[in-house]
Amino acid sequence: MKKILLTATIALFTIVTSHAQQIPDQQITQSQVQDQLHSAKGVSFEKGGFFVEGSISVSTGGDTDSYGINPKVGYFLSDKFAVGGDIDFGGTEVKGSSAETDFFGIGAFARYYFLEIADKRLKAYGDVGLGYGHHRSQGNGYDNTSNDIKANVTLGVNYFFTRHFAATFVLADILTYNNANPEDGDATDTFELNINLFNNIFAQPQFGLLYRF
Secondary structure, three states: OHHHHHHHHHHHHHHHHHOOOOOOOOOOOHHHHHHHHHHOOOOOOOOOOEEEEEEEEEEOOOOEEEEEEEEEEEEEOOOOEEEEEEEEEEEEEEOOOOOEEEEEEEEEEEEEEEEEEOOOOEEEEEEEEEEEEEEEEEEOOEEEEEEEEEEEEEEEEEEEOOOOEEEEEEEEEEEEEEEEEEOOOOOEEEEEEOOOOOOOOOOOOEEEEEEEO
């Protein structure tokens, strides 16, 4: 799993950063860095604009290691509202055993930016998503698969450090719903509503990059 995570992470950030190589054969000076930081002030989205975003979540240190990668593409219908699609893949491993789970999903989302502070460099948003997922769990003596329908409402922030690049932090899953249909079992529904509950982004990092066209 660690090799898969490393490879996917490198590929994800290579794709995103390739769009920003404005001066590939020149050394970036301290003055150029300061100009980029200053240019991020007052950045705004526009109707008809696009963005690509890649988020990564990692959890280690306990009995289970897990990771998830979620690249997205969005299109702005206005300066605050965007719609788009995403894919979601990752997995978990139980330490000291052969038990592991892998998942893959596709979905659609709508995003609304409702707050801008710090000279518009920090933008808070809410995401509403709906998608389909496929899970496979295997270990000693079992191999199970499940097809799922998921829905969620999520809060996050983008912090722009240039006019095109922003860091993304997922703060909280306000609402989550999942309908699981295993091949060898009964269908189940789960629903969670979390109010005033925010993820610790340092204990279980959920971060990424956004590139605005």
